[in-house]
Amino acid sequence: MSEPSSNKTGLPEPAWIRLIRVASCRSDAGTFVERDGKELGVFVLGPGQVFVIDNACPHAGGNLSAGDVAEGVVTCPWHQWQFDLSTGVCTDSAAARVQKYPARIRDEWVEIQTSHPCN
Numbered sequence: 001m002s003e004p005s006s007n008k009t010g011l012p013e014p015a016w017i018r019l020i021r022v023a024s025c026r027s028d029a030g031t032f033v034e035r036d037g038k039e040l041g042v043f044v045l046g047p048g049q050v051f052v053i054d055n056a057c058p059h060a061g062g063n064l065s066a067g068d069v070a071e072g073v074v075t076c077p078w079h080q081w082q083f084d085l086s087t088g089v090c091t092d093s094a095a096a097r098v099q100k101y102p103a104r105i106r107d108e109w110v111e112i113q114t115s116h117p118c119n
């Protein structure tokens with residue numbers, strides 16, 4: 001049995017969780033995924049560019065996975081707030097942000113860490 005990997009603190013890294021097959025994701029927009037009671041927006045924008053955020057807009061709950069995406073920014077379809085997918089921060093006000101999760105692609109699956117210390 002292999003040892004869990006650890007980070008600089010020596011603490012075990014949170015496990016990576018398979019979320020959705022890359023082939024099931026839209027290539028030009030977000031894809032809604034519900035997992036363990038969390039509603040997520042998954043954005044696979046190109047090779048090595050995968051982002052996972054909470055799907056509900058922090059303004060009033062808009063469906064971010066249904067928003068337009070351009071240059072790494074998603075626009076909420078309800079009132080057009082915009083969020084940088086690499087940080088989760090609103091482009092108009094750094095005080096507004098959406099939860100972003102560490103994400104990667106492994107074996108054609110999008111994987112996330114939901115209990116990362118940065119969350």
Ligand code: FES
Binds near residue numbers: 058061077079080
């Ligand atoms: S609900 Fe997203 S901008 Fe209003």
